[in-house]
Amino acid sequence: MDSNSVLRSTVAAVIAAALTGGVGGVARAGESAGATTGESAGEMAGESADESADESAGQNARQVTHLGVWTMRAAPEAPRFRAPTKVISKAYAFRLVTRHTWSGEQFQCLDSLWTRESNWDHRAYNSGSGAYGIPQALPGDKMGYVARDWRFNPQTQIRWGLRYIKGRYGSPCGAWGHFRSHNWY
Template sequence: MNSYRVLRNTVVTMLAASTMVGSMAIGRAEEMGQAEEAGQIGQVGQVGQAEAEQAGEIAEPALRAPTRTIHRAVWFTRTAPRIRPVVRAPKVRNKAIAFRLVARRSWSHDQFQCLDSLWTRESNWNHQAHNPSSGAYGIPQALPGSKMSDSGGDWRSNPITQIHWGLRYIKSRYGSPCGAWGHFRSSNWY
């Protein structure tokens, strides 16, 4: 249910309740007026008398008017804004991790650009990417995915482990991400 419906239902409920309380107060004031005229006010008791005075205060303006106004006020509610935590998309988070790891290896920004192009084509930076036809898995699309287990036992779910493995693989096989990207562009695999 959206917040508009909740607010609307709350306002309708409050209006119904205020109308009912107003009607009861008017009815109670009329009863007290009749009791006062009959001389029975002493029998009501202290609590009843307080209720009667309160009901009289509430009902008095309504009794003076020739027509009854049920509700004239406008309801406002102030709610605290919902603060949603900033959740980065996995793609953005995984790229940020890779950027830090590439910088630690003292590779240039151009090398990161090549890595970004390569892994965007391979897995779109999804650490759960799985190619059902070949069995390749993860950000670097390791074939088979279990090869990444030498970087950590959590290779299926941890993008950091996958990125570490992928960078080591690229360094040992192609020397740099731009070398791997050049090979990929010429042969459509790396």
């Protein structure tokens, strides 16, 4: 083994040991592991190969540094703004009301009705009667024929509620009128 290859392997071992937590136990290539551990690369290989050692050390350092870059971990950022579920639910209900060719007045009646019933909370539960969701379906699992996610999806609850209102009262204002006179719909 020539002195350049000994120097290259020693420098690589010293850099690797320094990056992994210490220089203890690093020995020159070709020597036993019991060699002294605090020696520099110049003392180990001699003064004759300084230029090639500098080039070799620079290349090894760049490689090791490059490998170290990929170990960083960044924490994901939390969303800065998230619209409340109530706002999204009302917008979705408005879109469905207008698809039924009902007027804006019908949406106002629906808004009044469901604000009074559940305040547009898709997790609203009445422990006395067992009514659940935005439209306060009694029992809540009736909404299951629209979709299985009726417990936690406000859109499923709104679709069910509008079908119920259309089938039983004809329109949201009909349901709101019944609610005002009987305190239920």
